[in-house]
Amino acid sequence: MLNEVFRKSHLFVKNNNPAYQRYFIKKEKLEHRLSIILGARGVRKTTTIAQYMSRFDKDKALYVSLDDISNSTQNIYEIAEAFELQGGKLLCLDEIHKYENWSQELKNIYDTFPRLKVIASGSSALQIHKGSHDLSRRAIVYTMVGMSFREFLELHYHIDFEAYSLENLLQDHVEISEHIVDVLAGKGQRVIALFRDYLKFGYYPYYLSMSNDLLFFQTLKQNINVSIESDFLSLLEEKYLCEVGGKSKSFKQIKDIENSFIAADDMEVGFGKKIPLWLFGFLY
Numbered sequence: 001m002l003n004e005v006f007r008k009s010h011l012f013v014k015n016n017n018p019a020y021q022r023y024f025i026k027k028e029k030l031e032h033r034l035s036i037i038l039g040a041r042g043v044r045k046t047t048t049i050a051q052y053m054s055r056f057d058k059d060k061a062l063y064v065s066l067d068d069i070s071n072s073t074q075n076i077y078e079i080a081e082a083f084e085l086q087g088g089k090l091l092c093l094d095e096i097h098k099y100e101n102w103s104q105e106l107k108n109i110y111d112t113f114p115r116l117k118v119i120a121s122g123s124s125a126l127q128i129h130k131g132s133h134d135l136s137r138r139a140i141v142y143t144m145v146g147m148s149f150r151e152f153l154e155l156h157y158h159i160d161f162e163a164y165s166l167e168n169l170l171q172d173h174v175e176i177s178e179h180i181v182d183v184l185a186g187k188g189q190r191v192i193a194l195f196r197d198y199l200k201f202g203y204y205p206y207y208l209s210m211s212n213d214l215l216f217f218q219t220l221k222q223n224i225n226v227s228i229e230s231d232f233l234s235l236l237e238e239k240y241l242c243e244v245g246g247k248s249k250s251f252k253q254i255k256d257i258e259n260s261f262i263a264a265d266d267m268e269v270g271f272g273k274k275i276p277l278w279l280f281g282f283l284y
Contacts, residue, residue: 149281
């Protein structure tokens with residue numbers, strides 16, 4: 001039953017396992033028995049799954065694309081059962097939201113096979129959140145986002161910087177930005193010019209696999225349209241309020257609001273509560 005699934009799984013890991021690892025795989029251990037990775041299309045969720053799988057013996061980890069079995073006679077419970085009987089340890093299910101009744105079957109897999117670890121991923125935030133209610137006591141849901149400015153510098157220019165917490169950035173942004181600007185200047189680079197490139201193509205890692213800018217932007221447009229049509233999820237108010245604008249942006253609109261800041265474009269180093277916009281790209 002699993003021969004063809006294993007063949008595709010081995011090929012998947014071989015072809016999707018680059019040396020560079022995103023912040024997510026460095027930060028999240030995914031130690032729980034059932035983990036769901038949520039994120040927009042193109043942020044390398046699938047690549048990250050392949051990198052997790054490479055930590056296991058090749059026959060102990062199995063990748064299944066739900067695109068492959070959505071119209072077949074197989075179901076994920078039967079695959080999990082057969083895999084676990086063969087001594088399988090890690091089952092990875094990609095684009096889980098495309099599979100009908102996925103939350104119920106994940107619940108059954110979790111309850112029936114306590115020795116089997118499952119990682120599922122999905123691009124449709126709305127469908128995942130709706131379906132994950134039944135799994136609230138079983139699954140841990142993670143959100144994976146696109147590349148930060150810090151990662152962009154690391155991947156494209158091999159310049160390593162540490163990530164900063166939001167609290168640390170807000171409190172010490174002058175010292176942090178001065179340090180980053182100085183390091184980049186020592187390598188013949190200017191932070192504003194690099195940030196412009198990041199805003200153009202840096203958020204999505206798949207830019208590196210495209211043969212030209214036109215092809216990248218066509219793919220990006222398609223992903224945006226799909227996300228708007230099927231993946232959109234509203235975001236709630238946070239602890240801090242950041243007003244985004246140019247370097248001459250005033251505090252007039254937020255002067256009486258506690259924990260408010262200005263994220264200013266075209267500025268290398270800020271002052272007071274005015275912080276360079278590019279510096280928020282060092283949060284992860």
